[in-house]
Amino acid sequence: MNAVTQEQEKNSMFESGLTPPQPREACLDALARVLASQTFAKSARLSSFLRHVCVTTVEGQAVVLCEQHIGVAVFGRPEHFNPADDTIVRTTARLLRQRLAQYYAEEGNADALRIAIPRGTYVPVFVLATAMPSPTAEEPALPLELSVAATSPKSAPVLRDRRLTLGIAALVVVIVVVVLAGATAWLGQRGPSGVTTFWTALLPADRDALLVVSDAGLVLYQLETRSQVSLEAYAAKRVGEPLVPPDLGHAEHFRARRYTGMSSVQLAAELGKRAIAAPQRLHLRFARDLQLGDLKRANVILLGVAQANPWWALYRSQLDFHIDWNPQQPDQFLILNDHPRSGEALGYAFKIDDPQRRGFATIAYTRGLGGDGHALLIGGTTSAGTEAAIEFLVDPARLAPLLKQASLADGSVGSFEILLQCVLQANGSTDVRILGFHLHQS
Template identity: 30%
Template sequence: MILTDQEPAKRISTDPRRDLLDRILASSWFVKSGRLSSLLIYICDLTLEGRGEQISEQSIGQAVFGRQQNYDSANDGIVRTQISRLRQKLDAYFEADGGGETIRIVIPRGGYVPFFVPHLPVKKPEAMVNVMPLASLPLEMPSSPSASNVPSVPAQPHRRGSGQFAWGLAALLALALLTVLVRDARRRITGAAAHPLWSQIFQPGNPTLIVPADSPMVFWQSVAKQNVDLADYLKGSFRDTAIEEARGTEKTGLQFAQGRYTSIVDLETASWLSQLAVRLNSAAQIRYARDVRPNDFKEGNAVLIGTTEANPWVSLFEKDMNFVFHMDRERHVFSVWNKVPQSGEPAAWDSSSGSDREHRVYCVVAYRPNLSGNGKVLILEGTSMAGTECAWDFASDDSRLLPFLQKIGSRYGSIPYFEVVLGTNNMSGSAVRSTILAWRVQETGNHTN
């Protein structure tokens, strides 16, 4: 059965989880998004019916998006893309309309089964009654209610000393309470600003360059059976030369590769990064790879999405990296090369196309200095579109990223330069959580530990 994009009928239910689902579907975030609504209904219905084990990438693709049975989800990433959008929409709902909900729907990264999680809404400081006037309180105080609205308390006989102690204790408790309330109310705003990675990539007043992959380059190199380095990429003449020498369908394919396209994963990543930049009082400049020049990486910060095959600008930073991608066109194997393997590490992680039924996927997340050393560059690359998504999932998931940063020595708001290789298997079935395979840390200079 394929779910349609029609508006879902309202249910009569005493289950607060279904009531929550109805409120979400009726909100402005979902009412005009039939596809995401159908996706949310499908996974929530199965979960609430006790059939959560039936939820997988394949089942969603068939039931919600009309894909054929056993379709190749490694190459068709519609489910992963839409689940990512669904997470963003749910976050937006609970940040705005659903801020007072006592239950939240959470879809952990790497999976598709929703969880209904109890949540205690954070009360805003403005809604609290001022316990007592504190003239010297070092916080911006909300307006206090008028004295006429505060019930009077009959005075009780007490000794002067104990009274002063009680008032002092009350003042300390009030200060502690208000500090906690203000901290909780502002946590979502200041959390990103204090983030060890994103606060380095996006800085107030300094726009960050975001360069998605030049997807036709992958197609062009595959058809032409040759690699294109950065120098040839900048000249651009290789396109015309190859087309003139090609014949038939090969020529048609090369002409198609002249266009400007990028993957949906790159678009989703760039969109999320742009929103994050705004939250951090910064800005994102998204530019196509063909419109970038070397000087753009000498000043300021940047995010590069894709391997050198799709984003040749990554090659500017590979000479100082330990983990680099390599395409063997004769064997049709895309690998992550390990320049200096440590004990127990392989010399390469190979991701085969075609014969690899497990669809092994690898990715690299690298945090590097820019060409002048006065800025930061974040690189997100993978052996396929699913690999790029693997890199982005790790970088955007604090439950995985922050423990890793702490492990490699994040201290006092700064982090060392690093590279990390991740892998995941069987992407054609249900999405499997990626695992860290190896990493390197660079403190100073060009030496990688």
């Protein structure tokens, strides 16, 4: 029997047993190890499937994991697709179970916590790979002769006593394992994870947090006038004043437009889920209505690059990654890296009609302008890039390993930046890759 077959049988045993709940952070770490392995490195489809079902389960939403939901969420199928005609979910689930068995038989053989997806369901379980205790020298295993002698009336009391002793010992072992696992889960829930620490610092109970959404009307105005509005003019509500009189209509048209993108709605919904300490302290603010003093008194989540949210300029000196727009070439962006690390490029050029269907996005977590708060800046070259950055940010499996690197000695999360490349796939999903990750002294 080969190693993979043995591992498949072990997984079957896992699937049939009752397992105690595992700590959230441990489950995400188990997922991160699998996704980072060579076994899964070249299988984007299996990785996406596994990431989605695991994160959904850890978030307490496992009830939605049916064939229809996964087909839409993972494979980009339309809402009305028929799983009876399109078996992609079942086929991929079967391949995923085989690939997990291969991983735990080889690379993940030493993993203490393992992921299994029982047959007949798409809800993963996280199980401890603790082996049953081996017989000790003081309590040897029953020899074959003693098992045969059990038919003898004389040996029956001895055998019953020995079996009772072994049964009690096994029961004690099971109780200890369950109690330890439960205690680990309880401590894991009480001790904040890096992801929890990050969101708690950004959305605390004792400080306001402002979500400043992008100004799509400003983008349209700049495209029409082939000009770029400075932060000074934008903050002073003087947009359009330098223009010659025939062009003032553009400025009036701009003032009547108060638009924002769907990514603003997406981020507002996600932040609402995470503002559990004080939901009433999370406020929504349109970029055009913001005042400089607001940024000094509160934590801020700034959405949109400088073209759509000029307030970004206030944080530029703290950042390495920038997405700059040239009004004379309105279909182009330049993504700059002020301090490239080993293996990183100085910059990237982007065009709206990129034949490779690429986009770029940045996520930055830095100091607030008041010196005692935090700022989170999210922006992309297109709305799809911004949405991909938001999805990356709210995905614990992707974010947790980076937050671990950004953790400081006191347990808080230090300043960091992420540069992402987003490639739109034929099935409608977006493949996201990290091009750069920079840590800064807080």
